[in-house]
Amino acid sequence: MHIMEGFLPVEHAIGWSVASLPFVAWGVHSIKKRIAANPEQRILLGVAAAFSFVLSALKIPSVTGSCSHPTGTGLGALLFGPAAMAPIGAVVLLFQALLLAHGGLTTLGANIFSMAIVGPFVAYGVFKLARSLGASLAVGVFLAASLADLMTYVTTSVQLAWAFPDPAGGFMVSLAKFAGIFAVTQIPLAISEGLLTVLVFNALARFNPKELEDMKLAEPREVQA
């Protein structure tokens, strides 16, 4: 999902940066508020960031014959709310843009929008919906993390199709082509991300049941070891 440095036209690069900025500011604000109220959750915030660091570094082969990576933003979105992942994802993407030439500064806004804004908000919404429909904690977490991962890549496809519409068929033809590269490749990886996020949630439920209850993510009966 990393759009490479310089590969978005100037107006798109600026537009996505402007669109991402308020979310990053909102996220910084929400993290500050949360940590001020619960200073002990600071280290858990580190875990959310670390998870995104690990998962976005793993390039995994997929059925389309190309490699891509998960995003790891679902976990933090469920623990700290969707806005909180915007600045955290921005840090991950900035690290990759500056040191790894993976993504870029001019495409940072667009990449933040897909990975650190759309993904987390999808995760949060899907989790709430799944839980309200009676899904178990594990199923809710799995669906939230998988769909967040997938929608991130769909967003990247939309961004690229918008910037580079097909000369003959326009936006939709171009979207189908980019989605063929990104979204289809991502399906097995999205499932993997869902499974790994459930794994981390199981560890949290086992060792930090009170924190999950306090965050209103799990019912007391669901986290009893």
Add this chain to the structure above:
Amino acid sequence: MKRTQNILLILGVIFLALVPLWIVERPVAGPDGEEVAIFGGADDQAKNLIGEIRPDYQPWFEPLIEPASGEIASMLFALQAALGAGFIGYYIGGARMREKMRREIEEAASKRDAA
């Protein structure tokens, strides 16, 4: 502890990563005898697709620093994953120890009350 579920989750991830290695067939070499790359990055494919849709498009900004080689890039990715995994392991280890000590204190207290 959901040990069975956790093991199944890990096996699921490994399975999903291995299946493509089996089912994806290596494309036949082109007429020039050049091997066609397989399991390249999706990001690179998108870059090539941009080149097909807009052959005249020129990237207008270059990365400030690029890893000097593929090896150095993998080292940096490994470092990124190691830092993240190390931190998660540190947290879970600490949380596990805290939970264990809390339980021991509770057990000791209930024994004392019984005595």
